[in-house]
Amino acid sequence: MTLRAGLVGLGVMGRNHGRVLSDLEGVEFVGVADPAPTAPKTVDGRPVVAEVDDLIALGIDYAVVAAPTVYHLDVGRQLAEAGIHALIEKPVASTAEEARVLRDLFAAKGLVGGVGHIERYNPALQVARQKIEDGLIGEIYQIATRRQSPFPGRIADVGVIKDLASHDIDLTAWVAQQEFISVNARTAHRSGRPHEDMVVAVGTLAGGAITSHIVNWLTPFKERVTVISGENGTLVADTLTADLSYFENGRIQVSWDPASFRGVSEGDMTRFALDRREPLRVEHEAFRDAILSGSTAGIVSFDEGTRVVEIAEQMVTDGVERRLTRSA
Template sequence: MTKIRTCLFGLGHMGKNHLRVLQEDSRYELVAVIDPVTDSLPATAQAVPLYKHLPDDLAFELAVVAAPTELHYSLVTGLLQRNHHVFVEKPAASTQSQAEELVALAQSKNLKLAVGNIERCNPVVGALRKVIGSGILGRLVHLNGLRAGGFPRNVKPGNNVILDLGVHELDLFRMILGPLDIVHGIGHSTQMSSIYDAAEISVRSKQGVTGTVHVNWLTPQRMRSIRVTGSEGLCLVDYIQQTCEVFGNGLKSKDSIFASLPWQTDAQGLDTVQIPVVAKESLKEQLDQLHLYLSGKDHVLAIGAELIESVSLVEQAEKQVASAHVLPFHDPQSERR
């Protein structure tokens, strides 16, 4: 099998993760790493050329972009113009108009362009989609997403918790529910006056299903979960533990694809079951999905209209919070003066 010659752009936190999984995957041949500020590869990495800038004569098919968000648009544009397929870390661009331009450019040159919304590739999300698709929850009513903890090592101007964390939940809500509207947003700036580090975002689907996303950098413990409420049942998913549980009254006796699983019933008649999930690192599954996409096969990556909407939802949420619903930085010392 011919390996995909790949060049990695950016060797920050996520870039190092991409470096590791690319070098562990025999389907990809990492031919170079480009980073203008890094002088050496991690000690655990296999030897590969490291350049400050992209050499004009470097031959490769696929670019994996893990550079800072503010560089995504210009970097991806240049790579597409050089006729390279591109996989770019989330968000694909800073604005909806930029995302539209990138998608149009890729399509005009018959190139592949996808964004790394990683939770799409979490095996537990596959289990959740199977639960929803089975109809065992009844009519979907509300989704609640929680993504908390993990203050970034370096918060740059222009970054915020919606751009960093909220993008994942908003993209998953869109993946599950279809096109969404942002109906409300509120945020807090507790550490720096110009950057909000906690936010609550409300959404609504075209079918009337609602959703709430809570994200923050403040919680000491990393928490990543989604709760899906239906008219007949509830599904709880933990992204980190990769667990998927279904709860409801009378679900055990339903004729469903989960009927043969070991259901438990408590004293109050509540039925509960664990949906089987084959644990796997999401980044490695993401490479599997990328390979399917590059091979012209079915995949779960966000491309085309979904890539554009993943950027648009973040942009809309930021505007909601920034324009009218942000709770500004509060300095307790000011009350003592």
């Protein structure tokens, strides 16, 4: 069965989605909706229309929504009411309330809704999760992420938490297979924009692992690192280069001394050979397969995407500085 797909939005991410849709096996890319007066008339020979209703009229089975976040609810509602599946770029909606509306709309219609948390499809993190499931590092003690870069001019409607830290919220819970049960954050506004551009957050997962996240748009280099520490060693994933390394705890004899601190020592280091497929293409293949099978097991569901926005909003709310008082 060949699925007919449409695209909403021709920004930076939208153009990348269009590139993948143009030659995705089992999918016919039929057109794009973008209301901008500067939008081209066609993309790779496919028509560009101004309205989502016009795109729906082309006869599509699903749509990829890469419009600004503020439009996600309206576009998603149009698609749901027309019986069309949707892969919506992260965050799934501007607010948790809107995310819940979208989730419930698609569930009521029996439609597949997915969220574009592309980091899940990075080969370094996919292999890391498999290694954790195989028991390589044993019990997870801590997951620390660093996601830093200069400010991207394409972002105007959300802050760094919903745009960038949402990746870390999703990938941390996913790679550990543990829900967040608490989160605390501190934010800063340094670039003169209404939204936060820097956050440091800590959290606790259901299995007891602690997390830390450094995310900002104020660093003159780009960094995307996830460090997963466990009882047997530490996995380090660089999702910019799709590299994954394992630092094993050393195996040394420790003299019996019940009063001494028993830490770890350096052991062997392994850099895994990975099949480096483009994460965006893998994400599209997973969504196509979810529609065909009716199972959301391989995608980021609207329910999971909604939970990410809920946690992000907790970070934003908690991010106001609280000054300590000194006792007399």
